[in-house]
Amino acid sequence: MTPAQLRAFCLSFDAAVKDFPFDPETSVSKVGGKLFALTNLDARPLTATLKRDPDDAVRLRAEHPGLIVPGWHMNKRHWNTVTADGGLPDRLVRELVEDSYDLVVAGLPRAERLRLDHA
Numbered sequence: 001m002t003p004a005q006l007r008a009f010c011l012s013f014d015a016a017v018k019d020f021p022f023d024p025e026t027s028v029s030k031v032g033g034k035l036f037a038l039t040n041l042d043a044r045p046l047t048a049t050l051k052r053d054p055d056d057a058v059r060l061r062a063e064h065p066g067l068i069v070p071g072w073h074m075n076k077r078h079w080n081t082v083t084a085d086g087g088l089p090d091r092l093v094r095e096l097v098e099d100s101y102d103l104v105v106a107g108l109p110r111a112e113r114l115r116l117d118h119a
Helices: 004-013 054-063 090-106 110-117
Strands: 016-021 026-031 034-040 047-051 066-072 079-083
Touching: 004 016, 004 034, 004 090, 004 110, 016 047, 047 054, 047 090, 054 066, 054 079, 066 110, 090 110
Parallel strands: none
Antiparallel strands: 016 026, 026 034, 034 047, 047 079, 066 079
């Protein structure tokens, strides 16, 4: 997956926005003001830090050593850093981004979730 593809995919979700709250290099994808993907689009390898169910996070790390690791500078129980530009199929990377978005949306207040459902 290229940086442009990753950026476009993150922005393809309902109400998703891109922000740079930390520095000009670190791109943060948010929904409802909550982070669902964190990446440096200029870094090589290209990685994305994504939210994950804790049991799935551990399983994915075991299945893809070196390509999926505990989330860098994040709660290691709930976040994985995924290498997006090699080794993993693009389909899997897209699934992991979508799952992260869905987990964050599920944690939003009910009114916010309903607004997204009708967008």
